[in-house]
Amino acid sequence: MQTNSTISVIVPVYNAEKYLPRCIESILRQTYPDFELLLVDDGSTDGSGNILDEYASRDSRIEVFHQRNSGVTIARSYILKKS
DSSP states (O other): OOOOOOEEEEEEESSOTTTHHHHHHHHHTOSOOSEEEEEEEESOSSSHHHHHHHHHHHOTTEEEEEEOOOOHHHHHHHHHHHO
16 A cells, blocks of 8 residues: 655755755656645845745745744754744
């Protein structure tokens, strides 16, 4: 018997606008269909937050959270509490 499980992919983001499209597109192209992409903007000062919001508006599997810069560990903990 095979069951489907939702997988949460968690990506903390800080000032990564140069790499974000490639990162997000790579995750979205995965063959496993039942996943959610949780992106946390950790107080980016570049255009990262806007890029995240744009992707979320186009794909229902993506959820974006914004917080003040607190570091990657806090960002991961924040998103785990939200998921």
